[in-house]
Amino acid sequence: MPEYKIKDYKATIHNDWCPGCGDFGILSGIQMALADLGLPPHEVAIISGIGCSGKASHYIQAYGFHTLHGRVVPNATGMKLANHDLTVIGVGGDGDGYGIGGGHFVAGGRRNLDFTYVIFNNDIYALTKGQASPTIGKGQRTKSMPEASIYEPINPVALALSAGYSFIARSYALDVRYTARIIAEAIKHPGSAVVDVHQTCPAFNNLHTKTWYEGLDREEKEPRLYKLEETGYDGTVHDPDDQGEIMEKKTAAIRKAYELEEGRLPIGVFYRVRTKTLEEHLLDKMPDLAGQPLVHQDIYQRSLEPLYQELS
């Protein structure tokens, strides 16, 4: 088996993100994860939305689909169902995924398709110059916003949990190694995996800066970020048939998700459960799909005789 290095996943084109953008950290995290897992670049499809993060698919040496605003989940779904041998990774912003694509985000969890969705979460719509996104807190106002937000923010982890994602994690863009580790876990997870990556936007988000995440603005200099596993938290359901354990883990995940509002930002795996994937359900319906993915099946010009029988 050939070994892959990070550079094997780097496309040779100019990157036009702002200097210091958190996107770089997430991009590197994805490339490191792919290298760690040794996935051949041509067996990977990156599906991106619109916005700064949408350009990520162009920067990765893999099949890259820069699709439409908010439509990452449906496109990832169509691609994976066409060829379940592909590793399909969706990438997009918080406005893309939780705002305009909110309905698709929810449906993506319900379906439990085996794919990974990495959300670049910077609280704003950056490419259109910094409007409020669904994750900005009520009453918060970045320098790019004319007024403070008057809407409640979405809690991505809680939303993902109620939508049915079977792997839910949060990371921090500037901790590239940790982000890579979490994304690799997400890719390995059979089922819908979402990784909400908090990122800085040096151009427009003057609230949630590197300084803020690291707590350097606080008197006691206590970082807002901490890693879940370092506190003994275990979000993995070890017996998926145990409804009690599922309930216990979901409840704990929700509690952790809302620490955000208390000024603490846990990162790591909030919840993980092995449940039947969409592909496995489809195999029950169509056992012949087991041999090879749909795209390689010879399904052309099959006899219509059974259908005629039924109609005659």
Added chain:
Amino acid sequence: MVTEHRQDLSWMIGGPQGSGVNSTAELYAKVLTRLGYYVFSNIEYHSNIKGKHSYFRVRAANYPVRSHTEEVDLLVALDEETLFGDFYKTYPSHRGHARDVKPGGMVVYDSGEIGEAKSLLEEYDVRTYGFPFLEVLNEALDTIGKGGQGKKYNIMNNTVAYGASMGLLGLDFDEVERSVRDGFKKKPKVADMNVVVARYAYEYMQERHGHEVPPLFGSPGLSDRIMIKGTQAVGMAKFRAGCGFQSYYPISPATDESVYLEQHQDQYLMTIMQTEDEVSAINMAVAAAHGGVRSSTSTSGPGFALMPEGMGFASITEAPGPVVCIYQRGGPSTGIPTRTEQGDLRMAIHAGQGDYPLIVLAPGDIEEYFYDTHEIFNLCDKYQIPAIMLYDKYLASSYVSSARFDESRLQVDRGSRYMPGTPNYQRYQFDGSVVSPRAIPGQEGGIFWTSTDEHQEDGHITEGTGNRLAMMHKRMSKLELILKHYPGEKQVRVFGDPSADTAIISWGSNKGAILDILEAEESVLPQAVRFIQVRLMHPFPTRALRKALEGAESVICVEQNWSAQLAGLVQEHTEIHVDSKVLKFDGRPFSYEEMVLGLTEAMTRPRDRIVISDNGIRDEATWGRQEVQELLREKKQRPKQKPTSVPLPPGYNR
């Protein structure tokens, strides 16, 4: 061989939705198909689950029929509304179908249920066969030891009516029984009970009145026919073409197709996704097409209104598809969800921002639904573009008898593909060929990027002016290529006398009634005509249509929409004036009689707008309002009418 005189029989069943109108009509149509007749049917129903009035017309003939008629030979009424309209409502909307029965025609109805309004039947010159359904049902049940349980089993009222009407016509009971058993294939016990009831009602009617009705005219003895409706023909074509992916969001009248596909997906390995909305449906289908699988999504107007963004996405990224199937219904907005219209032509050809290539094809009968749907997948692959199939509710839900399709005519062409080992592969390379070889994710050496942003040969974003011109040219040239390669006789089809002075232009399901007129035994129109069926709606077949119109002195365009959407395109592209537009936008398809009326009017008094509704030429500004007022006036003069009730399924009846 003796050529028999042309004969046909128009049978109609009506009743509240949920009372088995559809299933009964399907059984009837199947029997007539199996007996070797030509069959054409039409269903009208409300956007409602139970209770509102629906009716199903089935025309059987000893010669080919492709349209329904206004006149009915035998009416089976499951309720009072079917006979006399909905005058029990605050605002009545129709007068029922007793008035549609031909002089001397027959009416089978439930004399136990129909109250004071019964006397109204005497107004009509019809033979009435009223009998108490419940009593007959009770008597039938008595023969299997369930006497007196008619109320519990009144869901079988339709079987009583079905059996009785078949007894009246004297059709072979073995076929009736076979049809009932087919209808309850998975429930043999229910089938047994229904057969008992059908037989009892059959004999009941035959003993009393069978001798009054002459035997049905002989069938032409067609064999090996199928009974099929539009959604099934489309589904079969998709299976045969190797469409491996279908996405949909439930919507009338498109859902029938997806449900049909789901019933057979395991045999044909089609992955079918019911999505969260139509936006998702089209995006999934685009991605699956890029993924290398033939893909499709089916919807109707309101659903497609959410899809234009995805159309542009498919087109700028040069995806091979998807095939987007629009089953047109009456708009605008939610409109009249279960009624037919041809109002989405302009939306289809103009869907989305900017200029992008797509194909829009509008088949006009069940055969074309099948063959065109099969072929559109080849066109999508060949030109790497999305396509729209414009169907309509009328043919989507019309059962017709048909020969099996000729599958030997069918071929699969997946277009230009990336050959592994090609050095320096670029997905959108400018090599002068317009359509570049496409790689499929997973192929080694084929890695490409694509973007809904304008992009260069390798798929990466660029806003350079030179590249922009080259890419726009590359994509838009596909339209000219299609017009060049897709045969002219498929772009437009000409019927009748191709050199006649009068030309009728139409599209979609209007074809059936027009062809029936052209093939009538005696000429029914004042002039000889050429009929031009426009099939390729986009890119517009200007050259082919000009050729077909050569020498025509007057041009009539027939459409089921308000604004004469095709006529506008004809004028825009060919610069040939359309003299008369025969229009119908009341949500009901043209009947044979209405088509004769509209065309005759256009030939004798040509004018810009000739609006047809309820088998008349209507002043659209005043007639509708008068009609509404007239119904309210009539309501006051009519005997009291009983609102329709729907039988409940067993388990709900007390």
